[in-house]
Amino acid sequence: MRVAIVENTRITHHGQVGVALHEQAAKIDLYKPWADSRLPEKGSFDALVVFGGEQSARDDDTHPYLPALAGLMRDSGAQGKAVLGICLGSQLLARGLGAENRLGIAPEFGWCDVALTDEGRADPVLSQLPATFPIFQWHSDTFTLPQGATHLAASSVAQNQCFRIHRATYAMQFHFEASRSVVADWNRNFPETISRLNPDWLGTHHPERAPVAGAQADAHGLAIARAWVALIESGT
Numbered sequence: 133m134r135v136a137i138v139e140n141t142r143i144t145h146h147g148q149v150g151v152a153l154h155e156q157a158a159k160i161d162l163y164k165p166w167a168d169s170r171l172p173e174k175g176s177f178d179a180l181v182v183f184g185g186e187q188s189a190r191d192d193d194t195h196p197y198l199p200a201l202a203g204l205m206r207d208s209g210a211q212g213k214a215v216l217g218i219c220l221g222s223q224l225l226a227r228g229l230g231a232e233n234r235l236g237i238a239p240e241f242g243w244c245d246v247a248l249t250d251e252g253r254a255d256p257v258l259s260q261l262p263a264t265f266p267i268f269q270w271h272s273d274t275f276t277l278p279q280g281a282t283h284l285a286a287s288s289v290a291q292n293q294c295f296r297i298h299r300a301t302y303a304m305q306f307h308f309e310a311s312r313s314v315v316a317d318w319n320r321n322f323p324e325t326i327s328r329l330n331p332d333w334l335g336t337h338h339p340e341r342a343p344v345a346g347a348q349a350d351a352h353g354l355a356i357a358r359a360w361v362a363l364i365e366s367g368t
Contacts, residue, residue, distance in 0.1 A: 133179065133364050136152045136172035138201065139222055140185030143321055146351070147309035149181060149216070152357035156365070165197040171204060174356075179364040180208050181302075184219030184307065188273055189226070189233045202228030209301030214364040219271055222294075224305035229278035229297065232327040240269035241329045242337060244344035246293050246306055252284035255296060257359040265352050266345040270318075282317040300363035308353035312346045 137146065146153070153160065165171055168185075172180065182205060187195050188200070206228035209215040217225040227233055241244065243266045252258045274290040275284055285294035285306075293305045310318075319326060320333060323347045326333050 134161065134177050135179045135181060135364070136161045136163060136177040136181070138163045138165065138171065138221075139180045139193075140166055140183060140187065142166070142182070142283035143164060143311065144183050144185075144318065145158075145314040146183075146313045147307075147310045147311050148357040149218075149352060149361075151170065155358070156361055158364075166195060169197045171197060171201055173214065174204065174213075175358040176317045177208075177213070179214035179216070179361075180205065181216045181328040182218070182221030182224060183309070184221060184270075187220065188235050189223035190235065193346060196340060198224065198227075204228075205301075209298045212299050214327075214360065215298075215302070217303045219307055221303045221307060223273055223275050224261065225301070225303045226278055226292075226295075227277035229277040229281065232276040234271060234275060235273045237272075238274035239272040239329070240287065240289045241326075241330075242269065242333060243341050243349055244287060244289075244306075246285050246287050247254075248285050249280055249283050251282050252294065255282075256363065257285050257302060257356055258284055258294070260355055260359065261352055265348065267349050267352055268307040268315060269305075270307060271305060274305065300360070300366075304356075308349075308356045311350050311353065312342055314344070315346065 202224045205225045245262045246262050277292050281295040281297040287293050295303050
């Protein structure tokens with residue numbers, strides 16, 4: 133399988149998604165449009181992954197490639213490709229599908245509980261997870277549910293944590309790719325930003341929560357990644 137991965141910021145970890153793709157010997161084409169505006173060509177991949185970034189899904193003035201990326205995600209999903217949007221990627225997919233991006237109203241950071249909807253409990257990617265599970269969050273924006281999408285998961289802060297549309301197109305607001313190793317690297321690279329979000333994170337909350345909630349999130353994230361990667365092969 134050939135997978136196009138779009139990174140939207142300088143430090144991007146593929147994390148559990150990368151583990152699952154490499155387990156299946158996926159061929160990876162990497163794009164960094166924040167640096168050069170280059171995006172994958174339509175039809176050049178079996179699956180498309182769009183990761184997060186510090187910008188909003190509507191920051192066209194500073195990141196002029198965003199409308200084209202949102203459209204690429206929409207069109208690829210409609211053509212039956214497997215598409216995965218994580219955090220900013222989920223917000224861009226929602227934008228491409230005509231939903232409303234709501235900026236700055238839903239801040240979540242750290243390992244937070246997400247609950248599956250009835251549809252989520254029956255979903256081929258999420259059905260093996262507990263009804264409520266911890267997973268890593270780092271965002272302040274959210275979105276409305278696009279028309280025709282199936283609502284799969286929610287949290288107390290952001291109602292639309294995950295949706296599916298078409299065969300294998302998923303928007304996931306939460307960072308299921310973020311293993312404890314990824315989170316630890318974020319701590320090292322962004323201590324000032326993290327301390328503004330949660331002053332107690334580095335000294336107290338992270339070391340307290342990593343052994344249990346972090347370990348659970350590692351397992352849940354890898355299960356999600358493997359299940360979505362399996363959908364790539366089923367459609368090729």
